[in-house]
Amino acid sequence: MREYMAMNTPTPLDLGRLRHSCAHCSLQQLCLPAGIDAAALQQLERIVRRSRPVQRGERLYRVGTPLGAVFVASSGAFKTVGLNESGEETLLGFHLPGELIGLDGLGEGAHRCEAEALVDAQVCEVPLDQLSAVAMQLPSLHRQLLRVIGQGVDRDHDHTSLLVRRQASERIALFMQGLGQRYAQIGQDGHRFRLPMSREDIARYLGLALETVSRGLGRLQDDGVIAVHGRQIQILDPDELARLAQGEEDCEPARQRRRG
Amino acid sequence: MREYMAMNTPTPLDLGRLRHSCAHCSLQQLCLPAGIDAAALQQLERIVRRSRPVQRGERLYRVGTPLGAVFVASSGAFKTVGLNESGEETLLGFHLPGELIGLDGLGEGAHRCEAEALVDAQVCEVPLDQLSAVAMQLPSLHRQLLRVIGQGVDRDHDHTSLLVRRQASERIALFMQGLGQRYAQIGQDGHRFRLPMSREDIARYLGLALETVSRGLGRLQDDGVIAVHGRQIQILDPDELARLAQGEEDCEPARQRRRG
């Protein structure tokens, strides 16, 4: 958060944030409140624990933690990491503001993965039993709950179709493109953003070696598709990025390689 | 249901099947009815369209089909295949009896993938609006609905941790092991089963070339871990399979390769 503050919100504390409610949240249209009526919103607000700060590296829950609540970041970013029997970690997903965290564990009643803040963040916490109870009273909230669950499933499926791609360059292009789209969806600049995760996280998310990710990004930069400065990313040529993401390997005749 | 019966199962009709209900279904404990009380079960039965036969190759829904119902096979097997913009297909999952099909599309209200029967099958269909309506009356069913949704998410995550494995042999071993476990869960023999899917389907599910799958299975057979006769599989050495699945590459000193 230090970084963010320095970069984006000069004064250390935005008082408005303290008064934040679902009704005033910029993410309202993306989050549980989307599409529910005023009465339902009030009910929902009553049970939501709002905007708790979470430090980088802090975990919302661990493997085995009984499922008690779902979370939504209002700022920052999270990763969810699965641990299998043999102790290996699998990077299951990244979660930007507005995207529900903690649906795993719905199956067994306890979390099968861990949710860790990639940068300092703010999270809203929604106790699941209360959410269920309210959802059973309010059809619109019930629908919306199923909708955000479905969106999580969709993101998992997107991840899967990333992972089955053969070419590393394809996975990387698709990842950057998808991230840009997700930033755009939450009202941030989809062409210029800061990666909240390390190269290693990206590599594990994409099923690649971290060196391959590094090289892939370098290549995209050399080709003039994106600009990379550490974690700062700028998408220079979205169309070309989309082309590469769809497996159409360059062969670009007119475009020169290496410092385009 | 009458129509279905009349249409598709001409003479060799098992009368017992006509009486089939959730209460008598062998999959009861794995399916939506699991853990709900008798009253809830009755309510649920009222809305479930039971045991429609589905032919191999037939699809339950296609991309873009408005989400209207979820499905559970009572016999047979399905695959779900996602189609992305560029027309490429991604094999998102296999569904054995008792495993919910059709949760994708919850996010957008329309299916993003297609569910196709791998072999002739029987499916129960649960209209989603009615299911929602009943779930809102019955806490136990509501809980159970979230639980089966969560199990679907868990399976997707298992798939993901398969895909990030580096070694093809590891993915293949893990796949066979997982399939065996799933068969065991539904009361079938987990050590001896028939694959409902082709090598190509397996390959696409695992993010490998089909030849690699074929070789991998051959290798497992040569090592005496499994026996393969076409799609008929027998797991001979579950412990060794588990070892291989966890990445502990053989180096087996005593065990001889090629026709063990």
Added chain:
DNA sequence: CGGGAGCTTGATATGACTCAACTAGCGTGG
């Protein structure tokens, strides 16, 4: 200024893909 994590870059080895031929199994039709 020093330390260290995070990242880049280089050289090399190898595992998996690709292309290709071949086989097994199965249903069809002569």
Added chain:
DNA sequence: CCACGCTAGTTGAGTCATATCAAGCTCCCG
């Protein structure tokens, strides 16, 4: 009943992309 053709699966040879190992670099942060 066998020949045929088709689909699914196996097996082989060669190439290439990516993992791996190993330096070196850069940027923070103390």
